[in-house]
Structure formats: C-alpha cells, structure tokens
Amino acid sequence: MVTIREEARRDIAARDVLLDMAHGASRFAKTSERLREGRMPVDGLSLVAVDDGKIVGTVRLWHVTAGPGRAALLLGPLAVDPAHRNRGIGTALVRRAIARARLAGHRAMVLVGDATYYGRFGFAAARTGELWMPGRYDRDRLLALELRPDALAGSRGLIAATGAFAPKPDLNVLIAANNRHARQPRVQRAA
Ligand SMILES: CC(C)(COP(=O)(O)OP(=O)(O)OC[C@H]1O[C@@H](n2cnc3c(N)ncnc32)[C@H](O)[C@@H]1OP(=O)(O)O)[C@@H](O)C(=O)NCCC(=O)NCCS
Numbered sequence: 001m002v003t004i005r006e007e008a009r010r011d012i013a014a015r016d017v018l019l020d021m022a023h024g025a026s027r028f029a030k031t032s033e034r035l036r037e038g039r040m041p042v043d044g045l046s047l048v049a050v051d052d053g054k055i056v057g058t059v060r061l062w063h064v065t066a067g068p069g070r071a072a073l074l075l076g077p078l079a080v081d082p083a084h085r086n087r088g089i090g091t092a093l094v095r096r097a098i099a100r101a102r103l104a105g106h107r108a109m110v111l112v113g114d115a116t117y118y119g120r121f122g123f124a125a126a127r128t129g130e131l132w133m134p135g136r137y138d139r140d141r142l143l144a145l146e147l148r149p150d151a152l153a154g155s156r157g158l159i160a161a162t163g164a165f166a167p168k169p170d171l172n173v174l175i176a177a178n179n180r181h182a183r184q185p186r187v188q189r190a191a
Helices: 009-023 023-029 089-103 116-122 171-183 186-190
Strands: 002-006 045-049 053-064 070-078 108-112 144-147 157-161
Touching: 002 053, 002 089, 009 023, 009 053, 009 070, 023 116, 045 089, 053 089, 053 108, 089 116, 116 144
Parallel strands: 070 108
Antiparallel strands: 002 045, 045 053, 053 070, 053 157, 108 144
C-alpha cells in the first residue's frame, strides 16, 4: 500500500535518484530551480510517497512572493517513479500538499507545469498574467491556485524566493569526503 508522509533525512538520496529519473540532469537548469537553490523548503511540506518501504514519489514546496509583499508557495518538483505511474500517487501527493498548505494558513500556490495535469487540482493561468518567473519559461505553463479567495487578485511582479537560506556545506566535511573517495582503489570507485 502506498502511504504519503513527510520526507526524512534518510530519504534524500532516494528522492534525488527519483528526480534524476523523472526530470534528468536538465532539472537544475529549470527557471523554477532559481527559486529553490540555496533555500530550505517549507517546513512540513516536503512529502514522499512510500510503497513497501521504497520512495516512489516526491513533492516539495518553497516560500516565494508572487509580486511584492504577496506571500505564496512554489510547488515542485513533483515526480513519481516511472514504474509506479498512473496509480494516483502524483494526485495523492499534490492533494496532500494542498490540504496541508491550506491548514497551515498559506494563501496561494504557483508552479510551472502542464495545465492538463495540474488543472484537476484547480491550478490555472488566470491569475498569473502579470506575474513573471526569474528566467525563461512557457508563459502558459505558469499556473496558480488560490487557497484563500482572491489571494492573487491584482498580483503583479516578479516571483521571488523568500525561504530561509540552506546551511552551507562544511568545507572540512567536503574535503574529508573527497579524500576518502580519492583513497579508494580504482576498481571499487568505478563500481
Ligand atoms: C506527472 C507525474 C507526477 C504524474 O504522476 P502519476 O502518479 O502518474 O499521476 P496520477 O496517477 O495521479 O495521474 C495520472 C493521470 O495524469 C495524467 N498525466 C500524467 N502526466 C501528465 C502530463 N504531463 N500532462 C497531462 N496529464 C498527465 C495521466 O495521463 C493520467 O491521466 P488519467 O487520470 O486521465 O488517466 C508523473 O508522470 C511524473 O513524474 N512525470 C515526470 C515528471 C513531471 O513531468 N513532473 C511534473 C508534471 S508537469
């Protein structure tokens, strides 16, 4: 049975494998990534789908402003293991994220994605005509969902990251890890 729960530290490696599978290396080039890099996701809104102990789906949300002074959340990336698609896992992840965000008092969500998929949750381009992402994107893929009535009415301006900064990696830890890797025999390293 598939369960949805908050992501834990031990899930990070599996989540990254999943994202590589679903979005490829180009995921780091996406404009949405400019709003995520170096930031912490929203507390309690990094979710994973677990099937028989295996991470098969992931979604995270991020603090942004949708134009000056208008707090919102950015949804993404969303990914489901190709072997587990069309079982409702993506839907369950997005629905849970929306429910939790609403409960926590958040007012609106934005994302860049397929309207044909996200339309079922109420996301639409109706309120994003005067909003801009900080880079290239397809304008008709910039979608929003209001969690409070008219939360995005009249919103205009750049979507900007506002989440807490992620702690920088400790240089000594990176050097030690790199040295450990360099000391491994070549055959073992290639495996
Ligand atoms: C998009 C994704 C998360 C959907 O996950 P999932 O668990 O298979 O989704 P669900 O089972 O909840 O929903 C399946 C439905 O969504 C539809 N769907 C899947 N991807 C879609 C897309 N990009 N556009 C429109 N519809 C899509 C399926 O055709 C299916 O339709 P149906 O309900 O009419 O049969 C998954 O396909 C994925 O990881 N894709 C690669 C990454 C990605 O594109 N992520 C962001 C989406 S823009």
